[in-house]
Amino acid sequence: MNNNENGNELYPVLGAVPFLNEPTNSDWRDAVKQLPSSCVDLVVTDPPYGISYQSNMRKEKHKKIVGDDSLDWLEGWVVELKRLCKPEAHLYIFCSWHYVDVFKQTIQNHFNIKNILIWDKKGFGMGDLEGDYAPSYEMVIFCSNGSKKLNGGRDSNILRTVRTNNENHPTEKPVNLIRYFIEKSSNKGDVVLDTFAGSFSTAKAAKETCRNFLCFEIDADYCAKARQLLMGVAPGLF
Numbered sequence: 001m002n003n004n005e006n007g008n009e010l011y012p013v014l015g016a017v018p019f020l021n022e023p024t025n026s027d028w029r030d031a032v033k034q035l036p037s038s039c040v041d042l043v044v045t046d047p048p049y050g051i052s053y054q055s056n057m058r059k060e061k062h063k064k065i066v067g068d069d070s071l072d073w074l075e076g077w078v079v080e081l082k083r084l085c086k087p088e089a090h091l092y093i094f095c096s097w098h099y100v101d102v103f104k105q106t107i108q109n110h111f112n113i114k115n116i117l118i119w120d121k122k123g124f125g126m127g128d129l130e131g132d133y134a135p136s137y138e139m140v141i142f143c144s145n146g147s148k149k150l151n152g153g154r155d156s157n158i159l160r161t162v163r164t165n166n167e168n169h170p171t172e173k174p175v176n177l178i179r180y181f182i183e184k185s186s187n188k189g190d191v192v193l194d195t196f197a198g199s200f201s202t203a204k205a206a207k208e209t210c211r212n213f214l215c216f217e218i219d220a221d222y223c224a225k226a227r228q229l230l231m232g233v234a235p236g237l238f
């Protein structure tokens with residue numbers, strides 16, 4: 001997967017990185033120190049939203065999301081993404097309405113925010129059943145580091161696909177949605193980065209579409225589960 005059509009090695013510099021295409025149990029702040037500048041073609045990531053989220057959907061509750069109590073990591077994270085991204089990279093950053101203004105203000109100092117995509121989850125979450133509107137969407141901040149075109153041209157900025165049942169993680173994103181982003185904004189053999197991997201949905205989508213992945217998750221349990229899940233995924237099946 002690391003060779004281009006002419007058989008040349010695309011990322012010789014990444015060959016020495018131990019966690020290329022491995023679900024990696026690490027704080028992103030430590031892992032990125034081993035990565036060279038301008039090595040990433042595409043970022044698809046789902047950071048903590050800064051809302052102290054804990055799911056109440058199950059009898060046996062999921063753990064709280066690490067890093068969700070404050071956004072003090074945000075500026076340093078965006079600066080590091082800027083260092084890692086190639087000049088033409090696209091970025092898809094999941095976000096909720098609560099702090100989208102903070103995310104936007106920080107990101108736009110470093111990248112060109114092209115759009116905010118709406119993911120219509122085709123179902124309602126929990127919450128105040130009488131005094132509020134039912135939450136049924138999430139946002140994805142779509143950014144460009146240059147002037148790269150989308151594969152297959154322009155689509156709607158409203159994307160409709162059902163939410164997951166959060167079997168593997170409290171905020172698990174649909175692999176088909178991530179696969180769509182990967183196919184719109186990268187090519188086979190490219191490198192996709194996810195610094196907040198959770199259930200490693202980005203890694204799974206990257207593997208299915210024959211892209212390389214760099215995916216980091218701080219929680220050892222999620223990472224162990226992902227290793228098992230990913231073993232069963234054949235590259236380019238879909």
Ligand SMILES: C[S@@+](CC[C@H](N)C(=O)[O-])C[C@H]1O[C@@H](n2cnc3c(N)ncnc32)[C@H](O)[C@@H]1O
Pocket residue numbers: 026027028029045046047048049065066067169171172173174195196197198199200201202216217218219222
């Ligand atoms: C919103 S969830 C991502 C869910 C993921 N998109 C999925 O589909 O399962 C954010 C994840 O980032 C992880 N995380 C938080 N801080 C981190 C850090 N400093 N380094 C690596 N992972 C971190 C959390 O443990 C959590 O699993």
